[in-house]
Every structure is written in C-alpha cells, then in structure tokens.
Amino acid sequence: xxxxxxxxxxxxxxxxxxxxxxxxxxxxxxxxxxxxxxxxxxxxxxxxxxxxxxxxxxxxxxxxxxxxxxxxxxxxxxxxxxxxxxxxxxxxxxxxxxxxxxxxxxxxxxxxxxxxxxxxxxxxxxxxxxxxxxxxxxxxxxxxxxxxxxxxxxxxxxxxxxxxxxxxxxxxxxxxxxxxxxxxxxxxxxxxxxxxxxxxxxxxxxxxxxxxxxxxxxxxxxxxxxxxxxxxxxxxxxxxxxxxxxxxxxxxxxxxxxxxxxxxxxxxxxxxxxxxxxxxxxxxxxxxxxxx
Ligand SMILES: Cc1cc2nc3c(=O)[nH]c(=O)nc-3n(C[C@H](O)[C@H](O)[C@H](O)COP(=O)(O)OP(=O)(O)OC[C@H]3O[C@@H](n4cnc5c(N)ncnc54)[C@H](O)[C@@H]3O)c2cc1C
Numbered sequence: 001x002x003x004x005x006x007x008x009x010x011x012x013x014x015x016x017x018x019x020x021x022x023x024x025x026x027x028x029x030x031x032x033x034x035x036x037x038x039x040x041x042x043x044x045x046x047x048x049x050x051x052x053x054x055x056x057x058x059x060x061x062x063x064x065x066x067x068x069x070x071x072x073x074x075x076x077x078x079x080x081x082x083x084x085x086x087x088x089x090x091x092x093x094x095x096x097x098x099x100x101x102x103x104x105x106x107x108x109x110x111x112x113x114x115x116x117x118x119x120x121x122x123x124x125x126x127x128x129x130x131x132x133x134x135x136x137x138x139x140x141x142x143x144x145x146x147x148x149x150x151x152x153x154x155x156x157x158x159x160x161x162x163x164x165x166x167x168x169x170x171x172x173x174x175x176x177x178x179x180x181x182x183x184x185x186x187x188x189x190x191x192x193x194x195x196x197x198x199x200x201x202x203x204x205x206x207x208x209x210x211x212x213x214x215x216x217x218x219x220x221x222x223x224x225x226x227x228x229x230x231x232x233x234x235x236x237x238x239x240x241x242x243x244x245x246x247x248x249x250x251x252x253x254x255x256x257x258x259x260x261x262x263x264x265x266x267x268x269x270x271x272x273x274x275x276x277x278x279x280x281x282x283x284x285x286x287x288x289x290x291x292x
Contacts, residue, residue: 001042001043002042003038003041003042004041004044004047006041006047006048006049006050006051007049007050007051008050008051008053009028009050009051009052009053010053010056011052011053011054011056011057012056012057013057014057014060014140014167014169015140015142015143017030017052017054017057017167018140018141018142018165018166018167019142019165020050020052021052021164021165021166021167022141022142022164022165024049024050025164025165026164027048027049027050028048028049028050028051028052029046029048029050029051029052030052030053030054030118030167031051031052031053031054031055032054032055032075032076032111032112032114032115033055033078033107033110033111033112033115034110035103035107035110035111035115036115036119036121037051037115054075054076054114054167055076057076059074060074060075060076060169061074061076061077061078061081061112062074062077063077063081063082063085063087063088064087065087065090065091067175068175069172069175070091070172070173070174070175070176071087071088071091071092071095071172071173071175072170072171072172072173073113073170073171073172073173074114074169074170074171075112075113075114075115075117075167075168075169075170075171076112076114077112077113078108078109078110078111078112078113079099079102079103079107079108079111079112079113079116079126080099080105080108080109080111082095082096082099082113082126083096083099083100083108084096091173091175091176091292092129092133092173092176092182092292093182093292094129094132094133094182094183094184094200094202094292095126095129095130095133095173097129097184098125098126098128098129098184098186098200099125099126101125101184101186101188101191101192102116102125102126102192103192104192113126113171114167114168114171117130117137117150117153117168117171118160118162118168119158120153120154120156120157120158120159120160120223121157121158121194122154122157122218122219122220122221122222122223122224123194123195123198123218123219124218124224125184125186125195125198125218127150127224128184128198128199128200128216128217128218128224129182129184129200129216130150130171130173131150131151131200131214131216131224131225131226132182132200132201132202132214132215132216132226133173133174133176133182133200133202133214134149134173134174134202134214135149135150135171135172135173135174136148136149136150136172136174137149137150137153137168137170137171137172138168138169138170138171138172139162139163139166139167139168139169140166140167140168140169141163141165141166141167142165145169147172148161150171151216151225151226154223154224155223156222156223157222157223176202176204176291176292177204177211177212178291179204179205179206179287179288179290179291180202180203180204180205180287180291180292181202181203181204181205181282181283181284181285181286181287181288181289181291181292182200182201182202182203182283182286182291182292183199183200183201183278183279183280183282183283183286184198184199184200184279185198185199185200185275185278185279185282186198186218187271187275188262189262194219194262195218195219196219196262196263196267196268196271197217197218197219197220197257197263197268197271197272197275198217198218198219198275199215199216199217199218199251199272199275199276199279200214200215200216200218200279201213201214201215201216201276201279201280201282201283202214202283202292203234203239203280203283203284203287204287204291205284205287205288205291208238209236209237209238210234210235210236210237210238210239210284211235211236212235213231213234213235213280213283214226214231215227215230215231215247215251215276215279215280217251217254217255217272217276219257219262219268220255220256220257220268220269220272221255221256221257222256225254227250227251227254227255227276228254229250229251229253229254230247230248230250230251230254230276231247233246233247233250234247234280239280239281239284241277241281244277244280244281244284245277247276247277247280248272248273248274248276248277248280249273251272251273251276252269252272252273252276255268255269255272257269257272
C-alpha cells in the first residue's frame with residue numbers, strides 16, 4: 001500500500017518543530033520512528049497534510065540518571081536503546097524488561113519511546129511499566145513547556161492530553177526508594193506480539209510490610225491505568241499469596257476488557273487474575289532480594 005500525498009518538513013530544533021505543529025493544528029503529525037504513523041497513513045487511518053520529522057533534531061535520544069532527578073530519557077531514545085541500556089537495567093529494570101518484549105529488533109531499532117507513548121495504545125509495553133514507575137512527561141511547546149503525570153496523559157485509545165503544537169520532549173522517572181522491586185508481565189500469542197493482557201507492578205518494602213505499590217494494567221480498558229483498589233489492599237500489609245489473590249480480584253473488577261481480534265473479554269478477565277497475582281509475588285520477591 002502506498003503512502004498518501006504529504007509535505008515533508010525537517011526542522012532542526014524542537015522549538016521550530018513545535019511552531020510548525022502549532023501553525024497547522026489537526027493537519028500536521030510529528031514523525032519519529034514511523035512504526036505506528038506510517039502504518040496508519042498507509043491504511044488511511046491518518047492522512048496528515050504535513051509530516052514533521054523529529055529525528056532531524058539532534059540531542060533528543062539521551063538516557064541519563066542521577067540520584068536526585070532519577071532517570072531522564074529523551075523522547076527520541078529508541079526502544080532497543082532502553083532494552084540495552086546499563087543505566088536503565090541498573091535503576092529501572094522493569095522498563096528494560098518491557099522494552100525487551102516489544103515487537104522485533106528491527107522495529108525496536110527505529111521505534112522511539114516518545115512515539116510509543118504518544119501513540120496511546122492501551123496495549124503498549126514500555127508506557128505501562130512507566131506508569132507503575134510514577135513517570136511524568138515534559139511536553140514542549142514553542143517558548144515553553146509543562147509537566148504531566150503519565151497516568152493522566154492518556155484519555156482514550158489514540159487520544160492524549162497533548163495540545164496542538166506540543167511535543168513530548170522528555171520522560172522523567174523519579175528515583176526509587178531502597179527495597180523497591182518490580183515485575184512486568186505480558187500475555188500475548190508470542191512473547192513479542194501485541195499484549196492481550198499486561199501488568200506492571202512496582203512495590204516497596206519496609207521490613208515485612210508493603211510500604212507502597214503501583215500496579216498498572218494494559219489492554220483491559222480504553223487506556224492503560226493504575227488499579228487503585230488492588231494497590232490499597234496491599235499497602236501497609238504483609239503480602240501473602242492469599243492477599244495477592246484478593247488484590248488480583250480487585251484488579252479484575254476495576255478492568256473493562258473488550259472482545260477484539262486478540263482475545264475475548266471473558267478470557268482477558270481470567271488472565272488478569274492470574275498474571276496480576278504472579279506479578280505481585282514476583283515484585284515482592286524482587287524487593288526482598290534488594291530490588292531495582
Ligand atoms: C509490527 C509491529 C509490532 C509492534 N509491536 C509492539 C509491541 O509489541 N509493543 C508496543 O508497545 N508497541 C508495538 N508496536 C507499536 C510501535 O512500534 C510503538 O508504539 C513505537 O514505539 C512507536 O514509536 P515510533 O517512534 O515509531 O512512533 P511514530 O510512528 O513515529 O509516531 C507514533 C505517533 O506518535 C506521534 N509522535 C511521535 N513522537 C512524538 C513526540 N515526541 N511527541 C508527540 N507526538 C509524537 C506521531 O505523530 C504518531 O501519532 C508495534 C508496531 C509494529 C508495526
């Protein structure tokens with residue numbers, strides 16, 4: 001299938017890219033790796049008049065860490081670079097795990113984290129791990145920027161709070177407390193297929209007690225989301241298999257799965273129960289062993 005006609009623009013700075021986007025609201029799309037955008041254009045699900053290539057802007061693919069700021073990732077960092085990064089593996093292992101089960105190496109080599117987030121698929125992998133890590137996004141616009149929590153960024157499938165002229169500039173993961181463990185589990189036809197159900201758990205221990213936990217669920221509602229009831233059931237308690245089971249049941253109740261080509265809603269509900277419990281127990285074990 002051929003791409004529809006469009007005008008290609010290659011800005012040199014982020015500010016220039018934001019200005020161009022703002023000048024043509026609804027008619028211009030940023031292009032990063034193109035693994036979502038070009039497919040949608042070929043299928044005529046998106047027909048932008050202007051395609052603004054972000055990859056001509058240098059210095060937006062960094063991955064850095066420091067004790068006070070935590071992990072900072074430029075929006076153009078590729079999914080493969082997250083999978084391979086020693087920094088990510090050392091400070092946020094579940095992000096490297098989630099990146100590692102995204103598609104094939106060919107896709108990961110060009111696909112960016114910013115594109116993965118902006119595409120707003122409820123089945124996306126790295127964004128779900130980032131929700132459980134308490135991540136925020138820096139959204140740049142011409143002459144300014146704002147910061148939003150990633151869990152507040154998604155408003156529906158393919159829909160976000162991005163305003164015309166805004167571009168995701170940076171992904172910020174706060175530093176994690178000692179004895180924080182994590183787990184990312186994806187249930188799919190094959191390991192690197194699009195998720196049928198996915199779960200990310202990040203859990204901190206204080207002695208034997210759960211001092212805080214974030215549980216993100218993917219592919220079981222219109223957006224990826226945190227299951228607050230399940231989190232509330234675990235917080236302040238000593239986690240046992242039985243308690244993890246009760247929390248997983250709460251996660252099922254909070255989900256709104258649908259039937260689609262990858263699975264039936266009923267199947268998804270049953271799967272959430274199993275993998276949420278498994279992810280809680282894995283994150284607990286990880287925290288006991290010293291964690292992320
Ligand atoms: C065969 C195949 C398999 C896949 N498997 C998986 C999988 O297993 N898991 C998974 O999570 N994803 C998967 N994907 C989806 C895709 O690869 C990811 O979502 C990818 O990270 C998108 O990044 P990109 O740089 O290619 O985005 P692009 O396609 O360039 O852009 C995606 C969208 O985001 C916008 N955009 C891009 N960058 C920015 C920015 N910085 N700020 C604002 N808007 C921006 C674009 O305008 C577009 O609307 C798969 C895709 C394909 C084709």
